[in-house]
Amino acid sequence: MHGQPHVVIVGGGFAGLWATRALARDAVRITLVDRRNHHLFQPLLYQVATAGLSAPDIAAPLRHILRRQGNVEVRLGEVTAIDTAGRQVRLADGGVLDYDFLLLASGATHAYFGHDDWATAAPGLKTLEDALAIRRRVLLAFERAEAASDPDQRAAWLEFAVVGGGPTGVELAGTLAEIARHTLRDEFRRIDPAQARVRLIEAGPRVLSSFPESLSAKAATQLRRLGVEVVTGRPVAHIDDQGYTLELGDGRQERVPARTVLWAAGVAASPLGALLQAERDHAGRVLVGPDLSIPGRPEVFVAGDLASVRQGDRAVPGVAPAAKQMGRHVGDAIRARLASRPAPGFRYRDFGNLATIGRMAAVVDLHGLKLSGIVAWWFWLVAHVFFLIGFRNRLAVLTNWAWAYWTYQRHARIIFGPSRPRGATGDTDDTGDAPAERRR
Amino acid sequence: MHGQPHVVIVGGGFAGLWATRALARDAVRITLVDRRNHHLFQPLLYQVATAGLSAPDIAAPLRHILRRQGNVEVRLGEVTAIDTAGRQVRLADGGVLDYDFLLLASGATHAYFGHDDWATAAPGLKTLEDALAIRRRVLLAFERAEAASDPDQRAAWLEFAVVGGGPTGVELAGTLAEIARHTLRDEFRRIDPAQARVRLIEAGPRVLSSFPESLSAKAATQLRRLGVEVVTGRPVAHIDDQGYTLELGDGRQERVPARTVLWAAGVAASPLGALLQAERDHAGRVLVGPDLSIPGRPEVFVAGDLASVRQGDRAVPGVAPAAKQMGRHVGDAIRARLASRPAPGFRYRDFGNLATIGRMAAVVDLHGLKLSGIVAWWFWLVAHVFFLIGFRNRLAVLTNWAWAYWTYQRHARIIFGPSRPRGATGDTDDTGDAPAERRR
Incomplete structure (x- = not known):
């Protein structure tokens, strides 16, 4: 051998x-x-970040996937x-x-395009750890808002921004709005989570720029209907853990106090x-x-x-x-x-472009056939669950989604690690030093 | 108000x-x-530690559980x-x-009874973070064994010990043996996970000492059948990250090289x-x-x-x-x-004692009625799923168990955080510094 x-x-x-x-x-x-020991179904990673799915729902150990393929050895x-x-x-x-x-x-x-210092204030979404960190940050923001005594601090904890209007940014913003408006309903006593502002910030002229213009416009409309404020043509000039600054043109800037900024721009x-x-x-x-x-x-x-x-x-x-x-x-x-044959040239077969936006909202571009809204969402759902690796995961994800659909509930709303909400005292490190210490 | x-x-x-x-x-x-933001169903925590359940399966946000009880405010x-x-x-x-x-x-x-220095080498199980840390350690041990080139190092990575023969220790040991013998079958190319040794170490004369002696004996038999080596009457003298030492009596000691020791003793x-x-x-x-x-x-x-x-x-x-x-x-x-009435005295109603051991193995003591084996396991399963808080969790746990039962598979086998297997080089910090850094 x-x-x-x-x-x-x-x-x-x-x-x-x-x-x-x-x-x-x-x-x-x-x-x-x-x-890592697992294959990750990245298209559904935003669902882990927004507490709709558990990490194991969208990941399977590589060894397990390949256990019956005798000619492969998996090496961590x-x-x-x-x-x-x-x-x-x-x-x-x-x-x-x-x-x-x-x-x-x-x-x-x-990538932060030369602004690596923004990384701590505005985490991105590529790995399961990223997703769990974002989940923790989003859920803790509402806790901090509830505990805050200062109204300005409270408002800053209820201010969410997603930077980047590509597919990931659109998914995150749409789902955040759903969480604020529906999932957390009735759970808080001092704040109304539905008052949270979710802004999607895109430097270019439109969201989902890889789609035809008509679908970008439909996506923006669907986002607004879900409660997202869509901001286009406004580059971000600065991000820190207290907020962000937008370029308004003509040298003018807007500073927005916000404790939760997510990065989906590059x-x-x-x-x-x-x-x-x-x-x-x-x-x-x-x-x-x-x-x-x-x-x-x-x-x-x-x-x-x-x-x-x-x-x-x-x-x-x-x-x-x-x-x-x-x-x-x-x-x-x-x-x-x-076999000493010449290798064939690679040809990409482009079957179309899909992006989900939130509950019952998506856009689909099948080169000629353009769908949006409920039909597009169902198309997206079936395509994604179908391609999810591992039969059990598919079943689990469908069950979770059916549950979430009927109840608006998101089952994975667990914040790991003990957290000390320092509320109005202006803590800057709000994303959890504790878990790793606990893990020793 | x-x-x-x-x-x-x-x-x-x-x-x-x-x-x-x-x-x-x-x-x-x-x-x-x-x-923490969640209520934890602690009786099933060992299932999260052993990758059978996801963390959100056994935890629900306190706010969500209490959202309809108007007179309560939840404060993180x-x-x-x-x-x-x-x-x-x-x-x-x-x-x-x-x-x-x-x-x-x-x-x-x-508690480590004055041996707090054992805590890093032998983690205990009380929180979700503990469970995820144990899961990581157990799954990585098999990876390290696969990557090790030195036979002694390999053997040490395949040596598992659970200290403490109470219900938690029995559950952990029984499930570890199941993972080694069944779950990981066919997945490795250089090691045979079934060759892993799982030892349950109890200082006292028998496991499950809160049960009648006959059930302790039955539990020990069932553990052995699952592949666990049951060691009683042997106190642990020392634990470090390379292994542990047992007291054999008469001043004699046994040193066992083992990279995975779990603490369930106090x-x-x-x-x-x-x-x-x-x-x-x-x-x-x-x-x-x-x-x-x-x-x-x-x-x-x-x-x-x-x-x-x-x-x-x-x-x-x-x-x-x-x-x-x-x-x-x-x-x-x-x-x-x-109401200015005298408060009643508390009276504990003891309905009996249950402990699960592993697949189809458990003991139940209902004060007179003693069960063990399959019947006890079903009794345990129904009782635990019935008491699990939140309808969705119950459904999810049952689905996961049915799946695991028929396939021997455990769906939550995800190791979080990038890991650098340093294999035979004798790394001492094997439980993941990475996750928290990634989370920033």
Whole structure:
């Protein structure tokens, strides 16, 4: 068995997992390396952040998913170096993996465009830990507002802003408004959660800019109906833990006291891309050839959000279907190489674009067929639950959603870690130092 | 409304919550203070620790449980001082609560009997954070074993010990054995998880010492059948992050290299008990009078695990039914005081004793009727799911259990936080510094 070609796949997201599965029947041995033990169904991550789903609902251990695929070994580990000349991957625990083929598919992370100091004040959403941190922050904000004696402090705790009007920002803002208006109804005695203001802030002229203009407009209307204040054409000039500042143009600015700001404005490629000696684009994505290998290294592939792929005059978008297609393609390309056939060129099949907004609100663009509102929401729901990995998860998610739909309740409203609400005293560290200490 | 007597209840566990509910129709205003936002169904906590249930399955926000009880206000906060003469409770955020009646029901925590240095090496199980930390440690141990190149290190990662043969220790050991033997089957390539050794270590002569001897013997048999090595009459002399040492008698000791040791050997009362000027027993529990008030302070009550109550020649045990009964009793006592009637004496109704051991294994002692094995397990399951708070939780838990029963799978096997398996290099900090950093 050790005589078989060794394929090392870094990253158990959509690209890495689909490549692994594509090679299930081939005479190779595969090592799938991830620094986490689970595959994450990222399209539903915002539901964990907003307490609608539990973390295990949208994640499954990679080992479990792949337990019956005999030619794969799952390795929990963090890649620290790649030697493309010597064909070796080095791990933080000292492990060294020799490879015959390498797929780097370590995805993307959120980016603050040179404002890394905003990261503590405005967390982004890429991992389960991010989602739980956002959940904690949002739920604690209402607790702090209830405990605050100073009206200004109270107002700042009831002021929510989501920066970035792409799909993640739209989902977060829509769901936050639902929580404030419906989920928390009757639960507080000193504040009315429905008075919370949820603002979605987009620097560009419209939300969901990757959709046709008519659907952007419909999305904005649906957001407003859910209770979100949509602000477009206003870049954020500054964020700190007491609030944020908007550019109004002509040098004027608006300062808004707000204790909860969420970041959904940018992504950058995983830093592992820098470990390859290969050209990268402005977002750090690795430029790959038509077969997704890097120039001069036909045995090294990059796929998913880390890959910069152009199809004609358009860039292949960083969405789950594209990552799966790239992963599958890399499997095919490796098979072709092993058979000494030329590797086929990658072709992205774009089936359309979906974005959910909130309860019964979504937009769908199927290239010709445009849907919005309830119909789009059902389309989105069925598509997402259908693609969720693992039968049990699908069942659990459907149950949770049916429950949430009828009751407006969100079952995962647990704040982990003891919290000391310092209320009106102006505490700046409100996102929980405690959990880790408790964990020792 | 502010003219009504103010009842302050500290702690939203069984005692505090049941007292709150008992006063639902009385002309009082209630403030329920807890440093967490949720009520926790502690009897199923071991299932979260062993990845069978998600945290939100066994916890519900106190605000949500009490949203329709108009006379109660829920306050997230941590009590720092109690002035029984001035009838005031002080909170960490500067808040001050004046009370007419006080119920202190802040429960218990685990205790290391003077060996607090064992706490990092052998975590205990009292909170959701504890459960997630144990889950992380157990799942990572198998990952480390898989990655280890040194056979001794590998063996140490596959060596599990649970210290303490009470109900929690028995549950943890039985479930660990199930995970090793069944849940992880086929998932690893270099180790066989079924080769893991799970030892349950009890200093006394038998496990489940609060049960009749015949049931203790049955429990030990069932544990062995599940794959647990039951060690009795062997006190632990030392624990560190590389292993533990047992006293064998005659001054002899056995040193066992083990990277995963869990602590289920002792509980102590919540430190808040010390804030009352009242006599306490050796475990820190507050000695209360027949009506559960403290001597000389008829308006101050203590209930649940924090209260030391004797019933004839027996101590009322620290179990959920006793806490609920005490909570309800305090409600009755406050009502009696308000009507200038003498408060009734508390009488504990002992319906029996249940302990689960693992898949299809449990013991039940109903004072005369003794059950063990499958019948006892079903009895235990029905009783626990029935008492689980919140209809959705009950449904979710039943679904999860049905799933787990048929598939042997445990759906919550997610390790939070990136982890760097340092494998054979002898890392000592294996329980995750990362999560909190990620959360910023």
